[in-house]
Amino acid sequence: MSMTFDTGERRRSTDVRPVISELIDEATVFSIAEEAWSALDEVLVPQRAELSGDLISSWVEIVGPWTGSVVVSTARDTAAELARGFMGPFAPDELGDSDVADAFGEIANVVAGSVKAALPGPSAISLPEVGEGPAVRNPADQLRIDVLWRGRPLSISVQGALPALSAQ
Amino acid sequence: MRALVIDDSRTMRRIVSGILGGLGFEVRDAGHGREGLDVLDEGWLPDLVCVDWNMPVMDGLQFVSAVRSNPAWRQVTIMMVTSESEHTQIVKALAAGAHEYVIKPFTADAIRDKLALLGLLPQEALL
Numbered sequence: 001m002s003m004t005f006d007t008g009e010r011r012r013s014t015d016v017r018p019v020i021s022e023l024i025d026e027a028t029v030f031s032i033a034e035e036a037w038s039a040l041d042e043v044l045v046p047q048r049a050e051l052s053g054d055l056i057s058s059w060v061e062i063v064g065p066w067t068g069s070v071v072v073s074t075a076r077d078t079a080a081e082l083a084r085g086f087m088g089p090f091a092p093d094e095l096g097d098s099d100v101a102d103a104f105g106e107i108a109n110v111v112a113g114s115v116k117a118a119l120p121g122p123s124a125i126s127l128p129e130v131g132e133g134p135a136v137r138n139p140a141d142q143l144r145i146d147v148l149w150r151g152r153p154l155s156i157s158v159q160g161a162l163p164a165l166s167a168q
Numbered sequence: 169m170r171a172l173v174i175d176d177s178r179t180m181r182r183i184v185s186g187i188l189g190g191l192g193f194e195v196r197d198a199g200h201g202r203e204g205l206d207v208l209d210e211g212w213l214p215d216l217v218c219v220d221w222n223m224p225v226m227d228g229l230q231f232v233s234a235v236r237s238n239p240a241w242r243q244v245t246i247m248m249v250t251s252e253s254e255h256t257q258i259v260k261a262l263a264a265g266a267h268e269y270v271i272k273p274f275t276a277d278a279i280r281d282k283l284a285l286l287g288l289l290p291q292e293a294l295l
Binding site for chain 1: 178
């Protein structure tokens, strides 16, 4: 689902488009993720590990002076475990696929809300989506952190929606 | 005491409803602002509404404005529970008529503390 926002800010075609690393850094993204997980009494360990198996992503689009997505990716069984952890004592005995998708999407929403607050505004965020995740359009406009949660790998990518500008 | 929880995420409705139910509230929920207004239109008037910001159909800010425009619902306390964490958004929500603002992620204690500030903890939660 794509959404159109009017953030109220007008820009000219000659305006320089910032890339994400000019606005925030990986330490900020990790700190945001760490805070989100600490509310669940959970700890994230910054460590790169191969994401493998049946992967799933949840993401939220940010539209403003910088436009892109916050994408959380992990293995499907880790997403299910995470959904259960997120719901804590309020998790149902049986978690269906739609329960996992809803909770996993909400995790992306929580992280994206804090990323948006760290960016220069005004910006707007979309409703969360869950699935394969958007492709990285411009590797230079991406910050990615890799972490372990309960020993399981997760990645959080803050990535631009637009391809690189061609050289003039 | 009654509470209405409005969030498009079923997960968040479960969590917030679970916390409020544990504190002794009688809880109903709705998936967006329009559904929330339908509950109020039925005559089920809550003491507290916990409402998300970003939702389809009718967002939380529109819901707050709609509730505040109806004098019959003036006594309803509204707490926004949202991932919108910028100061400007908080000011906007409070200006529209929300009483309190909780930023996701939150803990059960954070909700309880806000309710205590609002004087909305049911007697059983004080025991």
